[in-house]
Amino acid sequence: MKNNYLMNTYNRFPVILDHGKGSVVWDKDGRSFLDFSSGIAVNILGHSHKKLVSAIESQVRKLVHCSNLYWTEPQVELAKLLIENTFEGKVFFTNSGTEANEAAIKLSRKYGKKKSISKFRILSAVNSFHGRTFGSLTATGQEKYHEYFKPLVAGFDYFEFNSEESLRSKMNDEVCAVILEPIQGESGIVPASDDFLNAARVLCDHYGALLIFDEVQCGMGRTGKLFAYQKYGVKPDILTIAKGLGGGVPIGAVVASNKADVFEPGDHGSTFGGNPLACSAGIAVMREILKDGFLKRVEDKGRYLMKKLEGIKKIFPSLIGDLRGTGLMVGVELKNISSRDFVNNCFDHGLLTVPSGRNTVRLLPPLTVKKVEIDSALKIIAEVLEGFDRTGRNIQ
Numbered sequence: 001m002k003n004n005y006l007m008n009t010y011n012r013f014p015v016i017l018d019h020g021k022g023s024v025v026w027d028k029d030g031r032s033f034l035d036f037s038s039g040i041a042v043n044i045l046g047h048s049h050k051k052l053v054s055a056i057e058s059q060v061r062k063l064v065h066c067s068n069l070y071w072t073e074p075q076v077e078l079a080k081l082l083i084e085n086t087f088e089g090k091v092f093f094t095n096s097g098t099e100a101n102e103a104a105i106k107l108s109r110k111y112g113k114k115k116s117i118s119k120f121r122i123l124s125a126v127n128s129f130h131g132r133t134f135g136s137l138t139a140t141g142q143e144k145y146h147e148y149f150k151p152l153v154a155g156f157d158y159f160e161f162n163s164e165e166s167l168r169s170k171m172n173d174e175v176c177a178v179i180l181e182p183i184q185g186e187s188g189i190v191p192a193s194d195d196f197l198n199a200a201r202v203l204c205d206h207y208g209a210l211l212i213f214d215e216v217q218c219g220m221g222r223t224g225k226l227f228a229y230q231k232y233g234v235k236p237d238i239l240t241i242a243k244g245l246g247g248g249v250p251i252g253a254v255v256a257s258n259k260a261d262v263f264e265p266g267d268h269g270s271t272f273g274g275n276p277l278a279c280s281a282g283i284a285v286m287r288e289i290l291k292d293g294f295l296k297r298v299e300d301k302g303r304y305l306m307k308k309l310e311g312i313k314k315i316f317p318s319l320i321g322d323l324r325g326t327g328l329m330v331g332v333e334l335k336n337i338s339s340r341d342f343v344n345n346c347f348d349h350g351l352l353t354v355p356s357g358r359n360t361v362r363l364l365p366p367l368t369v370k371k372v373e374i375d376s377a378l379k380i381i382a383e384v385l386e387g388f389d390r391t392g393r394n395i396q
């Protein structure tokens with residue numbers, strides 16, 4: 001598409017998407033694509049889900065927005081659903097993942113300040129991704145995102161993900177929070193080890209620091225549990241959520257345990273955060289994924305997908321490396337071919353996937369994906385792999 005108006009912030013695929021249904025999206029000319037990107041883990045109920053559409057439609061007719069100076073039922077209802085399904089505490093609503101992390105960072109700073117003037121350091125992991133606004137950008141442990149934007153926010157430092165020793169070496173009484181993704185998304189679907197998450201919990205308790213889990217990508221049922229930490233059995237003090245929460249409507253949330261719930265009027269706010277439209281979408285999504293058997297099916301389909309991928313890896317051992325992830329959050333590490341080329345070829349064959357760090361392709365289908373659609377996606381992946389020889393040369 002010729003573009004004279006939009007900033008050049010994305011390398012976009014040559015397609016103009018128009019509408020979708022379930023796991024399929026269509027472009028303007030009627031060409032269909034199997035959507036294993038889900039708007040990057042956003043459209044968890046697929047496209048045009050009946051319950052989501054009707055929740056949004058009826059809320060639009062009632063009240064789209066009002067200020068947080070007033071109460072609305074959808075906001076309270078969604079907060080209740082989140083607390084009942086996580087841990088005791090309180091919720092603040094945002095419009096995105098990065099804003100949820102900003103709120104978590106501000107909560108941590110205030111929590112620290114109340115204990116000691118020098119308790120403000122925040123630790124995050126190398127290769128993490130927490131968002132694009134300055135606090136979250138600083139927490140993001142990747143130099144390539146920092147390069148042009150220094151000076152960043154003061155008081156941040158980084159540890160090696162999955163290294164207890166590295167985290168321990170950075171901890172002291174000045175640390176007010178440790179933030180990490182239980183499963184790193186943007187850097188290639190890298191799960192934390194059980195030992196590491198447990199050690200992070202123990203270290204935070206020992207030094208009186210808050211433990212923040214950024215589940216913006218791995219939360220909302222993607223792993224087969226509502227939140228990934230529930231798989232590990234390690235509870236954070238603060239949980240940040242976004243992407244899938246509104247099923248496509250922009251909304252984020254930060255859940256803080258009673259200990260971390262330190263905001264008072266004036267400390268933080270958002271004009272749009274928690275508006276009735278976004279919260280109605282969030283309620284519809286939560287109700288759907290909390291239905292009996294829904295998450296169990298995500299787990300089953302994830303296992304099915306992984307097993308089939310292992311079969312494909314046996315056929316193409318020189319092209320496929322590690323298979324990582326859990327549930328419907330799967331990373332396929334490639335060897336000898338670039339994830340970019342692979343994703344582009346999948347696109348040409350009608351399958352949408354997402355490249356990420358470590359030369360890994362992410363498969364993030366809607367949680368409502370059908371097994372036959374998983375089969376179709378894997379068939380395309382096998383075809384694409386057949387298009388490369390053992391050294392990764394394109395032979396199609």
Ligand SMILES: *Cc1c(COP(=O)(O)O)cnc(C)c1O
Nearest residue numbers: 096097098129130131185216217
């Ligand atoms: C996408 C993502 C964010 C940022 O969310 P936005 O809604 O794009 O601001 C933060 N953390 C993680 C783990 C993410 O995957």
